Amino acid sequence: MSEDQILLKVEFGGGLELLFSNEKKHALTLPARVPADNSTSPAPSEKETKPLDIAYLIHWLRDHRLKERAELFMENDTVRPGILVLINDTDWELEGEGGYEIKDRDEIVFISTLHGG
Amino acid sequence: MSTSCGNPTVEKDALMPRRRKFDRTKTCIKCKDNQGNVTIRHAVYCKECFFPMLNQKFKRSLEPTINPIPDGPRKKNLYPPGNLLIAFSGGLGSTVLLDLVHKGYVASRKPREDADAAVRKKDPKNEMVWKEVHVCYVEVCGAFPAMRDRTEDVRRVVESYDGFKFVPLRVEDSFDTKWWESVGGKPDKGELRVDITNEDLILLPSSNATSPLSALHTYLSSLPAPTAIPTTLQTLTRLLLLHTARATSSSHFLFGTCLTSLSVSLVSLVAQGGGFNIKEEVQEDWGGEGGRQAVRIVRPLKDIVMKECAMYAWWRGLEVVGQEVWPDARQGIGGITKDFIVGLEKDYPSTVSTITRTCAKLAPKETPAGICTLCNRPAQGHVQDWKTRISIRSLSPSLASPQQPSLAPYLCYMCHTTLTSKSSKKPSSGSSSAGGEEGNEVPLPLWVGARVRRMEREEMRDKVKEFLLDKEEEEEGYAEPI
Ligand SMILES: [Zn+2]
Ligand SMILES: [Zn+2]
Numbered sequence: 160m161s162e163d164q165i166l167l168k169v170e171f172g173g174g175l176e177l178l179f180s181n182e183k184k185h186a187l188t189l190p191a192r193v194p195a196d197n198s199t200s201p202a203p204s205e206k207e208t209k210p211l212d213i214a215y216l217i218h219w220l221r222d223h224r225l226k227e228r229a230e231l232f233m234e235n236d237t238v239r240p241g242i243l244v245l246i247n248d249t250d251w252e253l254e255g256e257g258g259y260e261i262k263d264r265d266e267i268v269f270i271s272t273l274h275g276g
Numbered sequence: 277m278s279t280s281c282g283n284p285t286v287e288k289d290a291l292m293p294r295r296r297k298f299d300r301t302k303t304c305i306k307c308k309d310n311q312g313n314v315t316i317r318h319a320v321y322c323k324e325c326f327f328p329m330l331n332q333k334f335k336r337s338l339e340p341t342i343n344p345i346p347d348g349p350r351k352k353n354l355y356p357p358g359n360l361l362i363a364f365s366g367g368l369g370s371t372v373l374l375d376l377v378h379k380g381y382v383a384s385r386k387p388r389e390d391a392d393a394a395v396r397k398k399d400p401k402n403e404m405v406w407k408e409v410h411v412c413y414v415e416v417c418g419a420f421p422a423m424r425d426r427t428e429d430v431r432r433v434v435e436s437y438d439g440f441k442f443v444p445l446r447v448e449d450s451f452d453t454k455w456w457e458s459v460g461g462k463p464d465k466g467e468l469r470v471d472i473t474n475e476d477l478i479l480l481p482s483s484n485a486t487s488p489l490s491a492l493h494t495y496l497s498s499l500p501a502p503t504a505i506p507t508t509l510q511t512l513t514r515l516l517l518l519h520t521a522r523a524t525s526s527s528h529f530l531f532g533t534c535l536t537s538l539s540v541s542l543v544s545l546v547a548q549g550g551g552f553n554i555k556e557e558v559q560e561d562w563g564g565e566g567g568r569q570a571v572r573i574v575r576p577l578k579d580i581v582m583k584e585c586a587m588y589a590w591w592r593g594l595e596v597v598g599q600e601v602w603p604d605a606r607q608g609i610g611g612i613t614k615d616f617i618v619g620l621e622k623d624y625p626s627t628v629s630t631i632t633r634t635c636a637k638l639a640p641k642e643t644p645a646g647i648c649t650l651c652n653r654p655a656q657g658h659v660q661d662w663k664t665r666i667s668i669r670s671l672s673p674s675l676a677s678p679q680q681p682s683l684a685p686y687l688c689y690m691c692h693t694t695l696t697s698k699s700s701k702k703p704s705s706g707s708s709s710a711g712g713e714e715g716n717e718v719p720l721p722l723w724v725g726a727r728v729r730r731m732e733r734e735e736m737r738d739k740v741k742e743f744l745l746d747k748e749e750e751e752e753g754y755a756e757p758i
Contacts, residue, residue: 172590173368174598240615240622243586248323250314250587252297272368272536272586273618 163191165211165263169220173271175242180226189219189261197236199223213244214257216267243270297625314587317625323591330584334376338576341559342405342528358527358569360406362440363517364413366430366597369577370532372585374411374437375594376576377530381405382439404439410524412443414513418489419447419496419505429597436595443520450512450721451491459523461726468725469717470683472498475696477683479728480717491719498718504694506610507548511651511691515723518562518652521571533575536582536621537614539628542635544613550690552656554635562652581621581628648688649727650720655688683720686728 169185176183193199195207197218209215214237221233233239237257244251245268246259261267298315304322305312306329312320321329342354362377364370381404388407413430417423427444434442449455453467467482486494496505521529533541538558545557558578564570577585589596621628648655684692 173586173596241582241618243583245590248313249311252315253302253312253320256297268590270586270590272582 164188165191165261165265167216167261167264168266169216170266170268171270172268174273175232175269175271178227178232179220179224185224189216210260212257212261213246213251213259213267216261217257238269241271241273243272244268245270314583315625316581316584317629326584326587326591330580330588331376331380333579334576335380337578338530338574341572341574344527354405356406356527358406358525359408359410361517361521361524361526361529361571362409362411363529363531364411364430364434365532366413366426366433367532368582368585368589368596369534369537371433371594371596372534372580372588373530373532373577374434374440375588375592377409378437378439382409382437406526406528408441408524409439410441410443410520410526412445412517412520414445414447414449414516416447416509416513418492419509426597433595433597443524445516445520446488447509447512447516448488448492449516450488450723451495451719452488453722455488455516456722459519461519461722467722468683468720468728470695470720471716472695472718473716474682475684477687477692477695479681479683482719486719495718495720498716499694500696503609507690507694511694512721515652515721518571518573519723522563522568525569526571527569529571529573531573531575532577534577534580534582534585535629535632536617538575538578539631539635540610540614540617542632543617544609545690546635546638547609547613548690549693550688551638552689553653554638556653558632558635560653565647578632579629581625582618583621646686646731647727648691649683649686649724649731650691651688652723652727653688681728681732683724683728686724686731 165188167187167189169187171179171183171185179185189211191211192208193211193215195209197215198206199215199219199222217233217238221229225232231239232242238244244256246254247266248268251257251259298312298318298320302312302320304310304325305319306321306325310322310324313323314321314326339354342356344357360377360381362370362374364374385404386402388404411434413427413434415425415427417425431442431444434440445455451467467485469480469482471478471480496508499505499508517529542554542557545551545554550557556573558575560573561570562573588594617628617631646655647653687695
């Protein structure tokens with residue numbers, strides 16, 4: 160694995176996959192350093208950068224994998240309330256939420272709870 | 277390793293300033309050993325301790341409701357007087373409920389034997405708690421064009437467990453005499469229709485039979501506002517399920533309503549003027565009149581938040597086939613409330629339980645006057661007023677509608693509102709025509725007619741009794757009902 164790329168797995172559950180072409184599992188390779196403002200279009204090199212984190216991943220998924228209805232996935236720069244995030248099987252609330260720095264071969268799961276009773 | 281369950285410090289948090297999502301350490305508060313995997317209302321659990329914790333909350337809600345008379349402090353054997361019915365929607369909560377019931381009360385247990393209580397005491401743990409467990413699903417796709425029928429997805433999930441009997445229904449069965457007969461109803465007198473142009477909801481005998489599906493469509497399209505549709509479908513679904521519970525000799529009937537969705541329904545109930553039934557939204561006994569076995573409706577996930585359900589389903593690898601989001605539902609009161617509660621739960625995880633506890637305290641002190649014929653929940657008012665209303669409106673001639681019985685007095689406030697307000701759709705035609713043209717006649721769910729007729733008969737009996745007892749008063753041409 161080259162040092163400036165990070166390999167990660169993303170999985171969607173609870174019906175969230177329906178927004179992502181009904182694909183539950185996605186294997187991604189993302190740069191280890193990313194624009195600090197979470198912009199995911201090819202960036203001019205002088206932009207301020209940060210290590211790849213969950214906040215960036217959320218924006219990247221919205222811009223490059225989401226097929227429909229972004230408002231069902233994101234709200235106010237993060238995932239919509241009712242979507243849980245697991246980082247290597249652990250609640251992201253224990254891992255620093257959006258600020259968690261993604262390591263090589265991490266597994267990130269997004270689960271929707273909005274399917275009711 | 278400590279086994280003390282220790283009430284996690286979730287209850288007395290200061291509310292508004294956002295707290296960290298967990299207190300102090302990331303170590304599991306149960307085993308105090310493993311790194312935590314999930315935070316539930318500020319308490320940290322590891323994956324191993326999460327399952328027993330959830331199961332304990334589930335059993336603590338359910339088991340005290342199983343025996344007809346609640347146990348004292350000493351735990352007795354579980355001995356329900358009938359079978360079990362589970363309402364299954366395919367959604368997250370009922371998916372988790374199905375799994376918890378199966379693991380806790382069905383899997384690896386022997387069929388329940390009809391031994392007497394003395395024998396049963398020996399080893400009840402090995403026997404099923406309920407003799408039979410039915411799982412009922414009500415498909416609502418008939419109400420909406422182009423909605424997918426999920427019955428087969430649901431069947432696959434239910435039948436993946438052994439020991440469950442699947443009962444698939446459709447929401448239009450509410451208007452189907454075949455269904456009504458199958459649950460023990462008598463459609464002999466024919467169905468009733470109602471004229472919805474008039475606030476009194478004049479009752480008319482049914483003329484020509486239509487298919488259940490077109491009856492449903494007529495009924496839904498007569499509703500004054502699209503926001504009334506979700507409420508109406510919920511009521512129809514609930515009553516279909518309740519009659520199924522009775523027909524399957526079930527003494528207990530479980531819903532997979534978790535704390536989060538319970539808060540949503542309580543708040544939207546109050547917003548729609550249903551505050552009188554707030555207690556019933558949590559737990560109720562239905563249909564015990566006339567010496568019949570009442571059906572107890574229990575929501576054993578009521579102390580479990582949506583996040584716990586989602587984690588349980590994910591870690592257990594359960595298939596959540598999902599529940600269609602009804603058109604108009606997101607714009608309706610329910611949808612708006614849901615967005616609000618889910619947002620609140622994310623930022624202030626312990627606030628949501630406060631809502632249900634506060635609502636529980638709002639339960640009315642008034643004794644209900646009667647049972648609403650449509651939703652079958654207690655109707656508000658004084659018994660006297662209720663009876664007066666019924667006898668005046670339905671039997672006495674009145675100027676506006678000579679000899680025409682009306683449905684309005686047999687409805688609770690919320691059902692009446694759902695059917696009538698705001699009739700801006702048909703502004704002029706309403707007040708003048710008492711009769712009701714063909715197009716304004718709306719078929720009623722079959723249980724409504726059955727109840728109206730029974731109440732009319734009872735009212736008639738009372739009248740006759742009065743007549744025999746109070747001849748003088750009757751001769752003056754005015755009879756005070758009871
Ligand atoms: Zn633990
Ligand atoms: Zn009602």
